[in-house]
Amino acid sequence: MKQLMLGNEAIARGVYEAGAKVASAYPGTPSTEITEYIAEYDEIYSEWAPNEKVALEVAIGASVGGARATCAMKHVGLNVAADPLFTAAYTGVNGGLVIFVADDPGMHSSQNEQDTRLIARAAKVPVLEPSDSQECKDFTRKAFEISEQFDTPIIVRLTTRVAHSQGLVELGEREDIPLKPYAKDPGKYVMMPAMARKRHVVVEERLEKLTEYSNETPLNHIEWGDRKIGVITSGIAYQYAKEAFGNASFLKLGMVYPLPEKLIREFAAGVETIYVIEELEPFIEDHCLKMGIPVKGKALLPLIGEYNANLIRERILGQKAEKLNNIEEEVPVRPPVMCPGCPHRGLFYVLKKLKLTVTGDIGCYTLGTLAPLESMDTCVCMGASVGMAHGMEKAMGRDAARKTVAVIGDSTFIHSGITGLIGIVYNKGTSTVVILDNSITGMTGHQHNPTTGFTIKGEPTRQVDLVKLCQAVGVDRVRVCDPFDLETLEKVIKEEVAADEPSVVIAQRPCALLKHVKFNGALRIDREKCTRCKMCMRLGCPAIVDRGTHVEVNPALCVGCDLCTKVCRFNAFERVGGDHA
Amino acid sequence: MRSTSIMIVGVGGQGTLLTSRILGTVGISTGTDVKVSEVHGMSQRGGSVVTYVKMGDKVHSPIIEKGEADILLCFEELEALRWIDYAKKDASIIINTQRIDPMPVITGKAKYPENIVEKIKADYPNVVTVPALELAEACGSIKAVNVVMIGVLAKRTDIAEETWLDAIRKTVKPQFVDLNIEAFKKGYSL
Incomplete structure (x- = not known):
């Protein structure tokens, strides 16, 4: 019986059926569900790595150790993992090593539109590309075979529409693939110049053989x-x-x-x-x-x-699709917004009020760029906020640092913000880094990370202590603050940007979509008290709307986070059904 | 070749992903080829979201293109307007009469278009409006808007009611089955 499966789910099924034993990944749309589905198979060890480079290194290690191993990432994740990729092409594998890379044409949820095939060619690594869910599964199994037959890592390239479309898939059984014996082989696995020169010859010969294979394979x-x-x-x-x-x-x-x-x-x-x-x-x-x-x-x-x-x-x-209606209405765009109750809203409200330059990063909080919060100035790649704030200080001088903060999420900070922070301390910078600690990896749909204290399987584990971590790298000024306590947050940020040494502010409040987060129920506006000053609308909350004659709360959206009550000077917000509700 | 193309449009967070899961399950039980395409990630944060469900003897492309949808299931009025070009002339267009202002409207940079339903009705003969939010509330949860909408849609296909109910039972969490079946029936009776 066929099952309807997301491309990513079918990949996971293929990994399972191919007898793989180890999977490591960092989440990234549209690749995330591959590893989430793999985690549902207890026969495969799975984990969230701190970033894609580590994930690939874990997978390479598992392959050298003799297991069929895999890791998954989005296209820009492959840039992070490019370093191990290019040399893993030289070492080759022991157990099959398959890397899933999901490109995002159209940039549904990405910062660029790069094409993984070009990187694969530069790395001299073969690429398979499925076109539906069934092929996702079949090509995955085939990829492990090719990897072992040709002693090479291999990429399976997806795009958003394949990764996130469901199609019918015929399931198979899991192959029993025993661990291959590991034998010490420095000529293959230690890439010093003398060995690497020999391995490069192997890589070129392998590509010729793969070209022959490409001519013959039914793929x-x-x-x-x-x-x-x-x-x-x-x-x-x-x-x-x-x-x-x-x-x-x-x-x-x-x-x-x-x-x-x-x-x-x-x-x-x-x-x-x-x-x-x-x-x-x-x-x-x-x-x-x-x-x-x-x-x-x-x-x-x-x-x-x-x-x-x-x-x-x-x-x-030359066949143009016919327009079937006479509707010429201008349709307002609907950009994504921070959710009602989002902890990030408080921070960006304060940053805008203080008119600070904000180097930003990758996550839900990138939405702080959009009106009306409009406080983010830059967003380049994972971790860039930290290094860029430092670069701006070095270019524009210390006064600029007093008007600049870097903003980065907890998971992104672990991914590649730490190294930037070390750079600031070491190079005598004075930047302020705000870590938005919402206890989860948010944008990709709630994955655990080293700061949450749980593994991919939801098992408790040692939690990274962000305060101690920042102190350990030499930041003496580390402060923790609730982003919904607007007054304190404003005071703290003002003090930290003024300080002549590096500082970190950890804005701590869990993502509003986490199940354990409870609010008090929807609010409404007392029209008698409301003066239509619209201070509340500066929060950019999708639940607060201006109807022209009055401002009202959309009860279907409002969760009752009460942030608006903190900016309203007229006490116009009240709880639907009274405060006991 | 019989084929059905259903497009679900709405606002991130309205539960369109569950809708597509139920529709996909129904699709399998009809014994045809099925593809469901959706986009995860940033647009789920209150952005415009669209899901495609295609059933037929052989489905190639997972997406539905302009002028191809047999059914346009709209969770919100403005989104109905945004995607109307995708409907066939005789498509069933089902519109939840709910209005969610996008941020450009909230900030006053754009106006929410007036009389959306009338404008669509002027060009398309098969338009149904549904007060899905109220109907869902009457069942006990505004989150059931999506299943009310599925009920309305189900009535406009030739797939048996029991097939839909089965799909709901298979898809939603056990503790929410009763609520969702009630929501489905509310929609189905329209």
Whole structure:
């Protein structure tokens, strides 16, 4: 019986069926659920690592130790893990090593749109690319085999639409894969220059063999149809192209690096016009052009964003979808917002009031950039807030540091904020770093991390003490504060940015969506008392709306966090049903 | 080839993910190919969210495109307007008459469009409005808005009521089954 599975869930199932034993990851949309689903299998050891570099190193260690091992990350996570990746390509593996990387064309939840295939090529690591949930599972099993057969780490590349679409999957049994014996082999596993020079030769020879394999494997295959149009495609783009072109001929690539040159030539010889349909970079297209095969791709289709069948029909076949209505209404955008009750709201309200420059970071709190809080100035990558605040101080002088704070979440701080903080202390900076400690990794959907005190399986573990950690690296001024205590928070921030030494403020309050967080129930506004000064609206709470004639609370959204009562000078907020409610 | 394309649009946090899970479960039991596509992450924080459910003999693309949806299930009026181009001319358009102001409206930078339902009705013959929030409240939880909406939708498909009830039993937590079945029936009776 087939089951409906998210692409990410099917990956986890594939990892299970392939007999893998170790999985380590750092959460990142759209890859997070892979590891969450793996954690449901007790046969596999799973964990959240502090960041993707550590996760990959754990997986490499497990592979060298003889187990089938895996780690999952989003595309930008691979940048963090690039260091171990590039050299793991040299060492090769013992047990199969599969790395799942989920790209995010269209940037649903990301800071850039990079294409993992380019990094894989630079690292000389093969890449498989599934196009639906069934292939997610099947390709995962195949990836472990290829990894072991060719003694190489391998990447399975997903995109958001594959990772987050559910499709039918036929389940199989778990293979019993015994631990391979470990044998000390410095020539293979110690990458000093003398050894690495020899291993680089192995890498190049391996790529040639993989190219041969790519020509032979059923992962890459031709679906002959009408020979007028030939389409070379892979991943989700295959599905869009199938809808757009119907009975054209297809060369469907499941292995996108190294590319099957012989097969591509065979296909090209059999069709009149060849289109390459691929989201993001012209990876397949460039390779075909280099081979001297005249394909069309990015001249017609965009480098940016997601594709769909209509787009392909319009750009290639000249068929534009008809508009079925006369509605020309301007529709206001609906950007994401901090949830009602979100602890971050208090902090950004204060930072805006103090008119500080805020170097920001990656997480729900990046939403502090948007109106009306509008307090964040920068967001580049995980941990960047800390280093950037320091860089701004060194460029603009100490006075600038008195008007600047770095803002970073608890999980992001552990991921790569600590090293930046050490840099500030060591290099005599005076920056203030605010750690938003909401007791969870929020944006990716509530994963535990080293500051929460629980493992991926929810088992209690040693909790990182942020205060002691910051003190240990040499920050003497560490203060803990409730971001909903606006008065104290304002005072603390003012004092810390003024201090002529590094400081850390830990704004501590749990995420409003955590189950154990209870509020007092919805509020409403007493119109007699409300003067419509709209101070409360500066909080950017989606539950407080201006109806033109009056300001009101949307009872379906309000949780009763009471932050608005702290900015209202007229005591106009009251609890629905009275305070006993 | 019989196929059905259902699009669910709403605001992050309204429970559209559970809706798609129930629809997916129904899809499997109809014995056809099914794909459900949703986006997780940042948009779930109060942003505009859209989920696609496609059933048919063979489903390739998991997304529904402009002019393709047989059913447009709208959890909020403005979102109905945003995605209306995706409906077929004769699509069943089901609109929860709930209004959630997006931040540009809250901050006064944009206006919430007036008479959304009337505008849609002018161009599409099959529009149903549902006071889902009130109906859900009457069942005991405003969180049941999504299942009320599924009830309304279910009535407009040729899939048996029992198939839907089964899917709800399989999908929601045991302690919420009764509440959700009541919510479903409220929607189904409309």
